Amino acid sequence: MSVDATTVRRIAHLARIAVSEDEVPHLQGELNAMLAFVEQLSEVNVEGVEPMTSVTPMQMKKRQDLVNDGEIADDIVANAPATEGHFFLVPKVVE
């Protein structure tokens, strides 16, 4: 399988990465090189094979259902590019 220019633009939008028109051919070539490389997986017989979900067989530990964190709003917004008090600022989302 390979991707065309339209698909490259669609993927870029899904990935939320702005791509200019002159970047498209280059990206298309690179993505197709990667897709050509992974193509060899189609020759593996995976009939009846379970897909891996956990690499280490383990029971996932569950923590107690307790509030043990919080009250750190200053920390949470400390690295934000734009804030007002304890709120993140973004462009208008709802008209």
Place this chain on the structure above:
Amino acid sequence: MTDLTSLTLAEARKGLAAKTFTSLELTDAHLNAIEAARVLNAFVMETPDRARDMAKAVDEKIAKGEGGPLAGIPLGIKDLFATKGVRTTACSNILGNFVPTYESTVTSQLWRDGAVMLGKLNNDEFAMGSANETSCFGPVGNPWRREGSNTTLVPGGSSGGSASAVAALLCMGATATDTGGSIRQPAAFTATVGIKPTYGRCSRWGIVAFASSLDQAGPIARSVRDSAMLLRSMAGHDPKDTTSVDIAVPDYEAAIGKSVKGIRIGIPKEYRLDGMPAEIEKLWSEGAAWLKAAGAELVEVSLPHTKYALPAYYIVAPAEASSNLARYDGVRYGLREQGKNIIELYENSRAEGFGAEVKRRVMIGTYVLSAGYYDAYYLRAQKVRTLIKKDFEDCFAKGVDAILTPATPSAAFGIGEKGGADPVEMYLNDIFTVTVNMAGLPGIAVPAGKDAQGLPLGLQLIGRPFDEETLFSLGEVIEQAAGRFTPARWW
């Protein structure tokens, strides 16, 4: 007094305990070495004031007999580990000035045990790369050069800063992370020792995420013993990482010097590649002969799905990366580029903040997870991953204790020499290491010799899950036989 930077960690520990020198003296010696080696670009941030404060504090503890297992040892920290109050960027512009308000579990355990932080080390952006060329701070120089050549070579990646700094004697050891070979390949390129422990051994909490089902932290060090000492402090259960395993951490150092008599070593025939340099073939046979001479038993084994590990990795890892990196939105932290609306803000921030390799992987990951392609790519790759793991399980079930392979298909290469036209050319660097991440196993790279141009080459030992100890015992045999390698100083 001998140059304090030339000691191993184990030697420095003795000197500190005997009060031959202080941690402050040891730390200052390394800070001076770092300053004189800036051309290598191994450190992206030096923290001399913090280092001296930590050293002074630990000297007081040592005086009172309260020093921990790593008391007074100066270390470098890969810039993927969150360090409280010290800029942490994953070497990406998108995290440009991120200053964590918390400390990663692994580094907090190193400080608990008395280690001293010298600064933050360069790496490939978000650990995506095999040459440390994708860092937003620029490439790292390998302290090793070809004999009679002035060409600067790459130290490997993604933990290139860690490997370069340890090899150039700028720090006594370093933290690193390994998703497809990022500890072992740079260790092999710089004649240092690097171990990726079993998945779940070290907590991933506070480490910038790349591919969560593959990422593991581990040390890069000057000797096998040093790597065992560092891993003991780095490993351990952490309730904050649900994939961290609640199994007691053994005293890894006790495995050093333990007899390897009767240990069965598998030699996988699928790792013998067409066109593999004769030097690597020779190194591999030599390594096997050393282990045999020490009493280990060699058996040929088969890992039939080996060749599919790298392509499966290039579906699984980018898919996980595309999800993990969705958090960089220009809103909560990091770089923001304005846009007419929130979607444009996201798109512009990510276009500006991510480098070319990261964009490529996020996009391929987005594609293989998108509607209509999930089954063909992602689901198939996860099935292949099951088969790769089963290859190893079958091998271990037949009584094999560890597997010996070359660490890399070549020695270090020049900056800009690979991957310019086709990204896959660079990806092939990890062909021998990536299988280990796909199967969640421990793997160690140990320096074993040099090629005809005088560049270091390494061997890899792969172990059973949570049996890092056998790897340390076997690694020590190789180190004793091959000797240790130090680059001639040119910087």
